[in-house]
Amino acid sequence: MKPNNIPEVVVQRLPLYFRAVELLSRRKVEVISSQDLGSFLKISPTQIRKDLSYFGHFGKQGKGYSVNRLHKELRSILGLEQQWCMALIGVGRLGRAILSYGGFEPHGFKIAACFDTDPKQIGKKVSNCIVQDISGLEEKLRQSDIHIAIVAVPQDQAQRVIDSLVKCGIRSILNYAPICARVPAGINIRDIDPVMSLQTLTFHLTNIREGSSRTR
Amino acid sequence: MKPNNIPEVVVQRLPLYFRAVELLSRRKVEVISSQDLGSFLKISPTQIRKDLSYFGHFGKQGKGYSVNRLHKELRSILGLEQQWCMALIGVGRLGRAILSYGGFEPHGFKIAACFDTDPKQIGKKVSNCIVQDISGLEEKLRQSDIHIAIVAVPQDQAQRVIDSLVKCGIRSILNYAPICARVPAGINIRDIDPVMSLQTLTFHLTNIREGSSRTR
DNA sequence: ATATGTGAACCAGTTCACAGCG
């Protein structure tokens, strides 16, 4: 049961399950049924069972899922047993906000280096991180174990930066730039764009209609 | 052709189209075919044509879509002809980052008020915005035209805050808190959680397999 | 000739229904 072709929708729900199970674990809940987990996450129990069954038989019939077991399994499936080092590209207003954001480290994600092209920034220390010239990226990647890059550069520089990240061997990118980046097959990119989210909200506000909606 | 039941997936692609068309407009491109727009956005031309056809007949056979026309239409469809005022709830580290982020205003989204529960914060000025007690929210909503709330409070306060937002009549929420919030039907909530995005990336890094992936 | 708009065909993802196990 070591799968190799999980639908992407399923992969996107896994972190959700993990988060729920972390919470349950903290609350000392020991067993949870797909029923209860489902009503908590607003996902159908069948969905949850099917998703989890891609990876193994974690549940106990008649009982449910051991929270502890599920926690461990999801941690392993998602690759969260190690700490992940990341490089931040772009230390403008957005980049600085990301650097000062304390939400990554508790989850095992660490910004280990930051880069910029602006000569005025290079050498400066921002949130305990010395800004380096982006030309040093490849070398830095060799000597440290950075596997994820966060892109926080302006729109017009983003594609170029992403290209050089890929050339340096980065395969995972968290992209905050408002572009539809072109990446070769095998490279994973995840976009974060609050403005686009807001625009779907205003669509609903403008086109008054019933029914709530969600995304991930 | 004024629709009332557009699939949510379609709604989520509209901002993407809008962004592309904005860019094309800036580049003085006058006409674009679904073909070309598709290869730019990595979306099939048929998909684009079908999506747009929900809202009208914007294209010209044999030519393509007038960029200008499409820009205007999408602006109208998404409700972006007006400026939207937003309330930010929570001015901790994350909230401050959001306040200082300059990416909202150029797109017509303005943080018009910010709130917190921490007495130490109340009355302080953060990025030109005076922090108010959250108890003043309902009044503030009455006197201004705020229709969107941004939630940037800690996990354990988020559901409570969202409940009171809903009670105050807010129907659109951009949620940065790592929770699966319960909202009544008719309320739209969009979650932004970079950690979850990172976790899907580490899944792919850990379970080495081919094929790139994307989300929105 | 070229590109849109759209019903029909197709496919992926979700839900159903139930067998199997604790």
Add this chain to the structure above:
DNA sequence: CGCTGTGAACTGGTTCACATAT
């Protein structure tokens, strides 16, 4: 008996194929 795990049925979203317009 309760809840998981899963093939089968279904749903809705995407792509195909072509009629239609310029």
